[in-house]
Amino acid sequence: MFKNIIAPVQAWLLSKGQCVGCGRSLEKGKKEKRKDKVVKITCKCGRIFIYDPKTKKYRRALFEEV
Ligand SMILES: [Zn+2]
Numbered sequence: 001m002f003k004n005i006i007a008p009v010q011a012w013l014l015s016k017g018q019c020v021g022c023g024r025s026l027e028k029g030k031k032e033k034r035k036d037k038v039v040k041i042t043c044k045c046g047r048i049f050i051y052d053p054k055t056k057k058y059r060r061a062l063f064e065e066v
Helices: 004-015
Strands: 028-035 039-042 050-052 057-060
Touching: 004 057
Parallel strands: none
Antiparallel strands: 028 039, 039 050, 050 057
């Protein structure tokens, strides 16, 4: 069960609204509203995240959402 020890750290950073790559606050990223109500956030380091206002959670953007 040592498949992926990075995932819990990333999940923890995302739960605090921080980029998993550089640790910057995603609040400061470039926001872009999408038609399905979620917000696409591009961090300064180039990583792309999705914020869902319904669940108030951040997650990494899926490949097809980029
Ligand atoms: Zn970043």
